[in-house]
């Protein structure tokens with residue numbers, strides 16, 4: 173008889189209350205996009221494009237982007253022809269996302285809501301995505317379960333997230349970049365150094381790519397696959413909602 177698989181590891185919660193997380197994102201919202209572009213050295217758009225491809229969405233598909241922020245992933249999903257709802261609990265982020273949508277004549281719609289209590293019935297969406305949001309949830313596993321609840325059977329979940337770096341010289345370099353460069357440069361750009369101290373603190377203790385994939389599997393998703401991007405610092409995990 174073969175041994176049962178080990179239980180999926182718990183994913184670390186951010187160690188800040190949801191209200192604290194919301195306030196922090198509200199403060200950095202006006203310079204959030206610029207911070208992303210600069211601090212990712214321009215890679216963040218390619219990461220979101222990868223996640224959009226992984227969603228498997230095509231024309232007319234119904235998508236929910238959770239923790240949507242200023243909606244950059246939502247716009248990538250829309251480029252695939254999907255009808256997209258962008259959900260976030262931070263009004264400042266939603267306002268900026270909606271202004272960007274108006275400027276580009278996008279049909280993405282915006283909803284205020286909590287990722288841990290999604291305001292939708294079961295089996296509503298063809299795809300549910302979350303980019304750089306899971307790490308911020310008080311209970312990341314519960315967030316995955318909520319996304320599973322609102323997906324129709326066969327619908328796709330996509331999680332894009334910084335992954336705890338493994339070993340090797342590139343990982344060591346990234347750790348040093350995260351601890352030293354992110355707070356300083358993020359602080360210059362947004363005037364909120366504390367938000368860019370929170371970022372390395374949470375990402376360096378969050379799941380490894382394998383742990384993230386195991387957590388998705390443990391929440392009942394099938395055909396789970398994990399791709400790592402940019403030397404392994406970002407993981408893109410996809411899974412299919414079981415019938």
Ligand SMILES: C[S@@+](CC[C@H](N)C(=O)[O-])C[C@H]1O[C@@H](n2cnc3c(N)ncnc32)[C@H](O)[C@@H]1O
Nearest residue numbers: 197239240241260261262265286287303304308
């Ligand atoms: C790092 S930003 C990511 C934004 C966007 N997805 C992106 O790729 O740039 C995290 C977002 O998650 C939102 N968020 C965190 N916890 C949340 C929750 N419980 N419910 C809804 N949104 C949440 C924050 O307000 C913030 O906009």
